[in-house]
Amino acid sequence: MDYQEYKEYEDYFRKLIEEKQLKELKSCITELNVVDIAEIIEDLDDKDMLLIFRMLPKEISAEVFSHMERYNQVRIVNSITEPELNSIVDELYFDDMIDLLEEVPANVVTKVLANAPVNERKLINEFLRYPEDSAGSIMTIEYVVFKPDMSVRDAMSHIKEIGMDKETIYTCYVENEYKMLIGFVSLRTLVISDEDKKISDIMIDDVVCVNTLDDREDVADKFKKYGFIALPVVDGEYRLCGIITFDDIMDVVEEEATEDFHRMAAINPSEHAYLDQSTWELAKNRIPWLLVLMISATLTSGIIENYNYIIAQFLILTAFIPMITDTGGNSGSQSSTVIIRALATGEINLSDAFKVVFKEIRVALICGGILSFVNFMRMIFVSKVEFGISLLVSLTMLVTVVLSKFLGAALPMLAKKINIDPAIMASAVITTIIDSVVLIIYFNLAVRLLPII
Template sequence: MMYDKNSAGSIMTIEYVSLKRDWTVAEALDHIKEFGKDKEIIYTCYVESEYKQLLGFVSLRTLVVADKDALINDIMETDLVYFSTSDDKEEVAQAFTRYGYIAIPVVDREHRLCGIITFDDVMDIVEDEATEDIHKMAAINPSEDEYLDQTPWQLAKNRIPWLLILMISATLTSGIITKYNFILSQFLILSSFIPMITDTGGNSGSQSSTVVIRAIATGEIGLRDGVAVIFKEFRVGVICGVVLSAVNFLRLLIFTQADIKISFLVSLTILCTVILSKLMGAILPLFAERINLDPAIMASALITTIIDSVVLVIYFGLASIILGI
């Protein structure tokens, strides 16, 4: 039977050991000795009904230590994890990496055992998914080909679209600076702090987005955890922001002899920037997941571009208030 290439059915194997519920332990061990040598694994044996429906499983260890006259029905475990043949294979891979399974059975719509998926079967999926996420986080369109097998043109083609998007997006930043040029004309020193402020915002947002994207990818968090994640990143942002702004305030006063208003302005901007960046780093990947986009696209490059624009508005807005412009 043919299964969709992205389904659990496409990666399962039929090389497993099946047992009947009315067999004794002795009969089961004899069966394993006779047929187990060609199977994928024998550490876990699956119990089927006469209609091949999955009933439970029993480990080889349990069989070895059990009474030889005991029935499989009496010693099997019925609380087991299984997947459907139509389930997404990436969900299967997440289950393996999150819970450390050795093998998981696969059933059809009638709950008949069709095969098993082992950890070895999903290793390539885990690696491919991680590679794809890394590419997207670096604003590169993923490719199925190996790096050395791709021509320079192929590599450039995968990178140019996102570079164009980010370049065009960056024009918004220059537009904001132009709009508030009247502030810079009166306080030229403010321009020297722009790189530090935007870099701090980008770095803060990238930290949060990287952690959240990875947690989503591994299934550690989902949309149901959105509020908790956002609130936690807010608290992290407050702590980091207070520390960074305090250090910066002292640095400006001691080493640059900057005006106290300027020092306060820059430090307050950093506090607001870090908090906002942490929040955006958490919210944007969750939003992408909510609208069925890959959260990895909301990674460092894109988030940094968005944060740069927002941070500059905050910076110049605070400047107009604190400096009375």
């Protein structure tokens, strides 16, 4: 469903509510996909959203709720009664419930815990204690587990009995009597295997898994590397604690990509969607880096002041400063963007640092040589600038491009080495550093190439 269709449904729903045609409204809603329902009602005001949400059948409402943005889930939670909340929580998958409880006020968490069975209450508390960016915080306990001595016939019966309540049945896990993970078996293997075979005979014991405390980005890298639809999560003693499914890790990938984009633009990342943030919150996320970059840019002014005696004799030099610094910033941004992306996707590692920097220097020599030559010819034949100044500007441009691409490649690798997000070393930071260094090179070359009195 595209944006125009969403708006048409949204307007139609409002019209039906105004005309009190609630029967027609309910009939129309239940024919839509749950993802589309969630997206349509999120743009309605609290009253209309709650009215439509309460019309949904119980089996649909929880699924619609799980596809809503966290902010809108909290809007629903704050507006419904305690029995309604418990009904929704009961229908949610465990990992979706944990995600919700991490966002809602403490009094709501208390209500949910008070109505949860003792065993589930213990699990909820345990999950809420996992670090926010850890594998444990996004795993679910809704998976199928077998014992190695089960027969294929018993395993299939087990799946039929509990499968509807599990997030996935396509990969089933095998644990021993100590709850240690010892293997896994796919549904395909179960279906084509002899019913009298033991699970231990058909399972794969070469298990790729993650630890509960592993970083979510590392988990995403494993999903990408192995192409699994689910990964088991174990504790320090290799006991199976849960699984992470592909849809959950896709959310993590989206969050991490958004965070990197924000940092590359010198903006502090936010967990909330753009339209859900107030004007003050948006400004607050941008001001710190703008202040840092503004203050650091005063170095540029200081450098220019230091070389006033050269500018006084060759005022024309100031006309080429924007072109040189912009070229440096653009060159550095190109390299840093490519390297940061390659680091994020795992295309390159820290061990490739020398090869990466060496390659970028070679690219810089080609780019810088072409730019310098074109600029020199332009200045001589089009702008009619004297030879010495044309040579100075063109030579500075060559050095600028080489230095910029070197820094654009080296700084993200250095950030990765010292455990800083490489995205910080993106265009804004690179440009600020290059501006200062390039001006020093420019004026020092001027001292050597021009007849300074």
